[in-house]
Amino acid sequence: MSSLDEFGLIRRLTEGKQPAALQKVAGVDTGIGDDAAVAGITEGFRLVLTCDTMNEEIHFKQITMRDSDIGFKALTAAVSDIAAMGGIPRYALVSLSMPKKTAPERVYSIYEGLYEAAGQWNVMVVGGDTTSCIGGISLAVTVIGEVENGRALVRSTAKPGDAVFLTGPLGQSAAGLESLLERGISSAQWDTFEAGTDTLVQSHCRPRPQIQAGRLLLQSGLCHALNDVSDGLASEAWEIAEASGVGLDLIEERIPVPDELYAFAASRGGTHLTIFCMAERITSWSAPLPRSISLSCK
Amino acid sequence: MSSLDEFGLIRRLTEGKQPAALQKVAGVDTGIGDDAAVAGITEGFRLVLTCDTMNEEIHFKQITMRDSDIGFKALTAAVSDIAAMGGIPRYALVSLSMPKKTAPERVYSIYEGLYEAAGQWNVMVVGGDTTSCIGGISLAVTVIGEVENGRALVRSTAKPGDAVFLTGPLGQSAAGLESLLERGISSAQWDTFEAGTDTLVQSHCRPRPQIQAGRLLLQSGLCHALNDVSDGLASEAWEIAEASGVGLDLIEERIPVPDELYAFAASRGGTHLTIFCMAERITSWSAPLPRSISLSCK
Numbered sequence: 001m002s003s004l005d006e007f008g009l010i011r012r013l014t015e016g017k018q019p020a021a022l023q024k025v026a027g028v029d030t031g032i033g034d035d036a037a038v039a040g041i042t043e044g045f046r047l048v049l050t051c052d053t054m055n056e057e058i059h060f061k062q063i064t065m066r067d068s069d070i071g072f073k074a075l076t077a078a079v080s081d082i083a084a085m086g087g088i089p090r091y092a093l094v095s096l097s098m099p100k101k102t103a104p105e106r107v108y109s110i111y112e113g114l115y116e117a118a119g120q121w122n123v124m125v126v127g128g129d130t131t132s133c134i135g136g137i138s139l140a141v142t143v144i145g146e147v148e149n150g151r152a153l154v155r156s157t158a159k160p161g162d163a164v165f166l167t168g169p170l171g172q173s174a175a176g177l178e179s180l181l182e183r184g185i186s187s188a189q190w191d192t193f194e195a196g197t198d199t200l201v202q203s204h205c206r207p208r209p210q211i212q213a214g215r216l217l218l219q220s221g222l223c224h225a226l227n228d229v230s231d232g233l234a235s236e237a238w239e240i241a242e243a244s245g246v247g248l249d250l251i252e253e254r255i256p257v258p259d260e261l262y263a264f265a266a267s268r269g270g271t272h273l274t275i276f277c278m279a280e281r282i283t284s285w286s287a288p289l290p291r292s293i294s295l296s297c298k
Numbered sequence: 299m300s301s302l303d304e305f306g307l308i309r310r311l312t313e314g315k316q317p318a319a320l321q322k323v324a325g326v327d328t329g330i331g332d333d334a335a336v337a338g339i340t341e342g343f344r345l346v347l348t349c350d351t352m353n354e355e356i357h358f359k360q361i362t363m364r365d366s367d368i369g370f371k372a373l374t375a376a377v378s379d380i381a382a383m384g385g386i387p388r389y390a391l392v393s394l395s396m397p398k399k400t401a402p403e404r405v406y407s408i409y410e411g412l413y414e415a416a417g418q419w420n421v422m423v424v425g426g427d428t429t430s431c432i433g434g435i436s437l438a439v440t441v442i443g444e445v446e447n448g449r450a451l452v453r454s455t456a457k458p459g460d461a462v463f464l465t466g467p468l469g470q471s472a473a474g475l476e477s478l479l480e481r482g483i484s485s486a487q488w489d490t491f492e493a494g495t496d497t498l499v500q501s502h503c504r505p506r507p508q509i510q511a512g513r514l515l516l517q518s519g520l521c522h523a524l525n526d527v528s529d530g531l532a533s534e535a536w537e538i539a540e541a542s543g544v545g546l547d548l549i550e551e552r553i554p555v556p557d558e559l560y561a562f563a564a565s566r567g568g569t570h571l572t573i574f575c576m577a578e579r580i581t582s583w584s585a586p587l588p589r590s591i592s593l594s595c596k
Contacts, residue, residue: 099433
């Protein structure tokens, strides 16, 4: 079977995985299978547009993620960007590049995870592109969402006097990654490794976007600026501060660090927390902050 | 300079390349630089969504395209999909993956070509993702367009009695590619090679999407089904036939083959045209056609 035939087969097997009922609810006139998809957005709403790419050996390795996790996380990361604008995710376009020798099973699993995430976050996959490449698997996902006109929660409108808040604890994903790298699980071992019971690993492989939090914050009218924390607190806080022309005070004691993370750090000598939390007490600044900041372990 | 710093620099140098005036005309509330872009579409219109990916050594090599051509063609290929629906291209999201050792100059050139195409086709680049990868450069471009509600020119509505037509001649891009592969131009030689004067090479490296033709065909109300011919006439005709449940008669004498192509084929012994035109007299069929069909050289 030539690679072209294989890609054709894969396309056929991955198409039609979403219920037709969803297509109607989602407002899709034309889905996968034409030159382009045709779909609608809610009247009076604006588009929210983002893309996110995950590359083999850079964002994932066979010892850090199952194939289904790759699909799940790539779509979820883009959905998280929509959530960070206070938007509602609607549609996705998926570009998958893979070496010609890639086993079709890997591709099925990637799409399985992708459709699982799409189902969970109520997103309809309306198109995509499957091509071969040299090097490793590359998965680029574009998510199209919508938001009420003039209400998007951008990062440039934080104001002096605003409280800095987080929607949840930090650091589990980075600790999960470190834990996976230490264990070195082979792809065959994943079946017996209960990733779902390890909250740190779960945070890394199966993140949950804060769609509802974003919507509530938008609807409350109380939130001036919002970011998703995917590159660490320091980096994201800096982005808001720079874009808004303000300083931020991050109070170390109030940064929510979950108990598992202290336990994980303690089991490794207690110094590892520095790379996980990336946050520190900071008072107004003008120069860029470093991307990662140490937080001393209690 | 670490790769991260380089990417940051590249991002800074490539952002703000589009005039602020375009941003207002285009209806962009928030462009590059936040979690996601926020933009509008025309009231009563539907979204048209597509993505297209170009990978090094698969879709281009250093002997077949300058870096600026890669950016130009990747965006243009996605715009062509919008045109093939009768739509108006509006916004683009760009995902660029590249090996860590990639020279920043290559990236600048890719973006230069990308912005050149964006300017020509009136598309605003509103976001993207720049990441590293193993293997070669990969460029995935999503284009978001719009079309009048219920008017998109899909491929499933061809009807018995419809005339089959083409908006222009065929085969130049494939011949241009063959010509480039024969010449084996190194990246240093591109500067002195006048690609612009060679219409076959120009067709391969700098394609022109049929945006206006798509709009006219939609507005005329006379066109029942439309595809862009990027994979050859046979393949695209088959897609329309299969989706619409009809047969198509392609009349060999009426397929527009430009003189340069006959000259190119003749200079190579006259048999090469078979791979360029991929079309043949075909009468109604029910089974899938082969992807490429020979056309005898006159």
